[in-house]
Every structure is written in structure tokens, then in C-alpha cells.
Amino acid sequence: METTWEHRLRSAGLRVTRPRLSVLGVLAEHSHVDADTIATAARVVHPSISPQAVYGVLKALVGGGLARRIEPAGAPALYELRVGDNHHHLVCRECGDVADVDCAVGAAPCLTPSDAAGFVVDEAEVVFWGLCAGCQVARRQHGYGAGIAIRGGATA
Amino acid sequence: METTWEHRLRSAGLRVTRPRLSVLGVLAEHSHVDADTIATAARVVHPSISPQAVYGVLKALVGGGLARRIEPAGAPALYELRVGDNHHHLVCRECGDVADVDCAVGAAPCLTPSDAAGFVVDEAEVVFWGLCAGCQVARRQHGYGAGIAIRGGATA
DNA sequence: CCCTTCTCTTGACTCAGTCAAGACAACCGG
DNA sequence: CCGGTTGTCTTGACTGAGTCAAGAGAAGGG
Ligand SMILES: [Mn+2]
Ligand SMILES: [Mn+2]
Ligand SMILES: [Zn+2]
Ligand SMILES: [Zn+2]
Numbered sequence: 001m002e003t004t005w006e007h008r009l010r011s012a013g014l015r016v017t018r019p020r021l022s023v024l025g026v027l028a029e030h031s032h033v034d035a036d037t038i039a040t041a042a043r044v045v046h047p048s049i050s051p052q053a054v055y056g057v058l059k060a061l062v063g064g065g066l067a068r069r070i071e072p073a074g075a076p077a078l079y080e081l082r083v084g085d086n087h088h089h090l091v092c093r094e095c096g097d098v099a100d101v102d103c104a105v106g107a108a109p110c111l112t113p114s115d116a117a118g119f120v121v122d123e124a125e126v127v128f129w130g131l132c133a134g135c136q137v138a139r140r141q142h143g144y145g146a147g148i149a150i151r152g153g154a155t156a
Numbered sequence: 157m158e159t160t161w162e163h164r165l166r167s168a169g170l171r172v173t174r175p176r177l178s179v180l181g182v183l184a185e186h187s188h189v190d191a192d193t194i195a196t197a198a199r200v201v202h203p204s205i206s207p208q209a210v211y212g213v214l215k216a217l218v219g220g221g222l223a224r225r226i227e228p229a230g231a232p233a234l235y236e237l238r239v240g241d242n243h244h245h246l247v248c249r250e251c252g253d254v255a256d257v258d259c260a261v262g263a264a265p266c267l268t269p270s271d272a273a274g275f276v277v278d279e280a281e282v283v284f285w286g287l288c289a290g291c292q293v294a295r296r297q298h299g300y301g302a303g304i305a306i307r308g309g310a311t312a
Numbered sequence: 313c314c315c316t317t318c319t320c321t322t323g324a325c326t327c328a329g330t331c332a333a334g335a336c337a338a339c340c341g342g
Numbered sequence: 343c344c345g346g347t348t349g350t351c352t353t354g355a356c357t358g359a360g361t362c363a364a365g366a367g368a369a370g371g372g
Contacts, residue, residue, distance in 0.1 A: 015338050015349060035328080053351050055329065060350090071229035076328060090275045099273040111282060113257040118289030119246045125283045133274030171318060171369050191359080209320055211360065216319090232359060 012064030022046040023057045024081075027067060032078040032089075032098040072098065072127060086110060088126040094135035101128065168220030178202040179213045180237075183223060188234040188245075188254040228254070228283060244282040250291035257284065 005024045006016045014020065022042040026033065030041070039054040058079055061067035065084070071077045072091045078098060086109075090099040103110045109124035131139070161180045162172045170176065178198040182189065186197070195210040214235055217223035221240070227233045228247045234254060246255040269277065287295070 017338070017350065019351070048352085050352055052330090052353080056351070071227075073227035073233075077229075088269070090269060090273055090277065092275065099275065101269040101271065101273075109284065111284075113244070113246060113284050114259050115257065116284070116286075117246060117255040117257075118292075119248065119255065119284065119286045120292060121246065121284045121286035123285040125285060127281045127283075128269055128272070128275065128277045129279040129281060130272075130275045130277035136274075136276060173319065173369075175320070204321085206321055208322080208361090212320075 008066055009064070012066060014060055014064050018046050019049050019053045020057050020060070022049065023054060023061070024066070027061075027079060027081045031080045031082070031100070032070070033080075034076040034078055036076070038079065070098075072096070086123075088128070090128045090130065090132075092132035092135055093129055094131055094138075097132045097134075099132070101126075164222055165220070168222060170216055170220050174202050175205050175209045176213050176216070178205065179210060179217070180222070183217075183235060183237045187236045187238070187256070188226070189236075190232040190234055192232070194235065226254075228252070242279075244284065246284045246286065246288075248288035248291055249285055250287055250294075253288045253290075255288070257282075 005021055009016050009020060019042070022045045023038055025045060026038050026041040030037070033041075035051070035054050035058060038058070039049065039051050042049050042054065058067065058069070062069050062079070067079050067081055068083045069077050069079055070089060072089070075096055082100065086103050088101040088103055090101055091097070103126075105111070109121050111124040111126070113119075113121065161177055165172050165176060175198070178201045179194055181201060182194050182197040186193070189197075191207070191210050191214060194214070195205065195207050198205050198210065214223065214225070218225050218235070223235050223237055224239045225233050225235055226245060228245070231252055238256065241258075243259070244257040246257055247253070269275075
């Protein structure tokens with residue numbers, strides 16, 4: 001059972017191209033990256049790649065199930081290769097850093113709404129908002145310690 | 157204990173203005189509306205209101221805790237008055253319709269991530285993706301029945 | 313009623329992403 | 343190995359949602 005990028009592209013019905021391989025290469029090293037960062041990194045190995053090619057490649061990869069797209073509120077979309085495992089995300093309100101959270105329940109959707117209002121639900125997307133370790137330290141050092149009012153109102 | 161909009165604005169440290177009252181009026185009748193819809197509706201009662209005023213008012217209301225902003229992936233931000241009850245949302249992949257969900261049932265791994273990776277979490281945001289009742293019917297009638305590949309990877 | 317300060321209007325501008333036309337290159341068949 | 347057929351990439355224009363800034367206007371404390 002082949003698992004090279006070439007094979008995975010082909011079995012998704014996609015042609016194997018240099019732009020696609022370089023974007024996949026970037027995604028393999030960085031998780032939760034935006035299109036612009038991907039373009040910059042991909043240009044190291046394939047200098048002529050255009051921003052629009054990156055958008056196109058990413059759309060193809062997501063459509064083919066090779067990549068996943070997440071859109072944290074107030075930030076450009078992020079892409080990752082971890083796909084099909086229904087995992088969730090921690091997002092830092094301060095620096096935007098994103099960390100993976102394995103879903104304790106496993107299968108999607110991992111939660112069931114109390115009243116689905118007639119909806120057929122196929123996915124439960126969970127985003128945990130907070131402060132990453134680094135930003136907690138930075139706050140304390142700059143005198144923002146103790147109880148700060150954090151944007152967003154409702155506290156878990 | 158006063159609960160008029162005027163009072164609530166003032167106790168949030170905000171002045172009472174016509175644009176703010178008309179936006180609040182719109183929010184009181186429609187839930188989960190975008191800025192543009194709000195502007196159009198507010199213009200009925202206050203014709204001279206500018207789009208930027210609506211953005212400004214909404215930012216003030218959210219900042220003052222009178223309104224909540226949600227940003228479903230791939231759609232403009234939506235606003236509502238239900239605030240401080242940490243409720244969640246069902247979003248239709250087809251028509252974008254949004255419904256409120258009081259709380260999730262079942263295991264609650266999603267209020268406390270198994271491994272918070274050093275983050276201090278203050279909010280768990282949950283979005284249930286699926287098809288609303290109306291769009292389920294529409295699909296069946298147009299021959300899209302049975303198992304369709306739905307965007308987003310993991311299928312329930 | 314006046315003055316200060318906050319808020320609104322107007323208009324330019326940003327950012328992330330899309331759309332479309334044509335050049336180009338991957339892959340299939342011969 | 344070569345040529346033709348598509349699918350993909352490049353280039354460049356464009357959109358939509360939202361921000362920023364300057365000045366006019368109005369809210370509300372004194
Ligand atoms: Mn992830
Ligand atoms: Mn709601
Ligand atoms: Zn951080
Ligand atoms: Zn629908």
C-alpha cells in the first residue's frame with residue numbers, strides 16, 4: 001500500500017505537479033499555517049510558484065481530502081495535513097498560536113446538540129480559546145497579571 | 157432594576173444614540189444577522205445611518221457585552237443579543253442558516269481539553285455543521301439523496 | 313447653555329481570497 | 343518517444359468584509 005504524496009495525489013484524482021509537491025512539503029513540516037506562509041516557504045524549493053497557485057493547490061488538496069482547512073475567527077485560514085481524525089484546536093487570543101487537541105470521544109461528530117432543531121449534524125467543530133503558555137508569561141511580566149477581562153464574554 | 161436599552165447602554169459606559177438604538181432594535185427582532193442586513197433593516201427607522209456606523213455600533217455593543225459576534229467559517233460575521241449564556245450554534249452547510257443550541261449532551265471532553273498544551277482556556281466554542289430541515293428536503297427532491305460527499309472531510 | 317468628549321459621516325484603504333484568460337505541463341494513447 | 347487532450351499554473355483584474363482617519367456633529371456633565 002503506497003503512501004507517497006505522488007500516490008495520494010493520484011488516488012485523489014489529482015495530477016502530480018511541482019507546486020503541489022512543494023506545498024505538501026511545507027505542510028509536512030509546519031502545522032496550522034496560512035496560505036501566505038505556505039507560499040513563502042514553498043518558494044524556497046520552487047521559486048516561481050504564484051500566490052494564486054498556492055490557493056488553487058490548497059483548494060485541490062482540501063477537496064481531495066489530503067489537507068484540512070480551519071478558519072479561526074478573525075484570522076486567515078490555516079491548513080494542516082492531519083485529516084480524518086476529528087481533532088480539535090486550542091487558539092491563543094494573544095498571538096494566534098494553534099495547538100491540536102485529540103478528541104476524547106473519537107468519531108465525528110464527537111458531541112450531540114441537546115436539540116438539533118431538525119438539523120442533520122455531520123461534524124462538531126470545537127475551538128478552545130485562551131492564552132498559550134508563552135503569552136501567559138509575557139502578560140505577567142508586563143503587569144497585566146491577575147484577573148484580566150478577556151474578550152468574548154462567556155467563560156466556560 | 158432597569159433593563160431598557162438606554163439603561164444597558166449607559167451602564168456599559170456607552171452614550172445613548174439613535175444609531176445604537178436602531179441597531180439594538182434590529183437585533184431584538186432578528187437573531188444571527190450580518191452587518192449588512194442590520195444596516196438595511198436599521199435604515200428603515202433611521203435612514204441616514206452609514207455602513208461604518210453599523211460596524212462601529214456593533215463593535216461598541218460587543219465590547220460592552222450587549223451583543224455577541226460569531227464568525228462561522230466562510231461567511232461574514234453574525235451578531236445576536238443572547239449573551240453570557242455560553243450557548244452554541246448549528247450551521248447549515250447549504251444555506252448558512254444558524255440555530256441556537258443550549259448545550260451539548262453526552263461526554264463533555266469539550267469543556268476541558270484532555271491535554272491543554274499549557275494553554276489557559278477561557279471559552280469552548282462549538283459549531284455543529286450539517287443540513288437544516290429545509291435543505292434536507294430540497295436535496296431529496298433534486299436527486300441528491302442518500303450518501304453525498306459533504307465538504308469538510310469527516311462524515312458522521 | 314456651553315464645553316468636552318464621544319460618536320457618526322465620509323471616503324480612502326487593507327487584506328484574504330476569487331475569477332477569468334491564456335500559457336504551460338502532466339499523462340494517456342499510439 | 344511523440345502528439346493531443348485536459349487539468350493546472352501564471353498573470354492580472356477584481357470582490358467583499360472590514361478597518362482607519364479626519365472632521366462634523368451630538369450627548370450629556372457642569
Ligand atoms: Mn490541527
Ligand atoms: Mn446564538
Ligand atoms: Zn500566545
Ligand atoms: Zn439550510
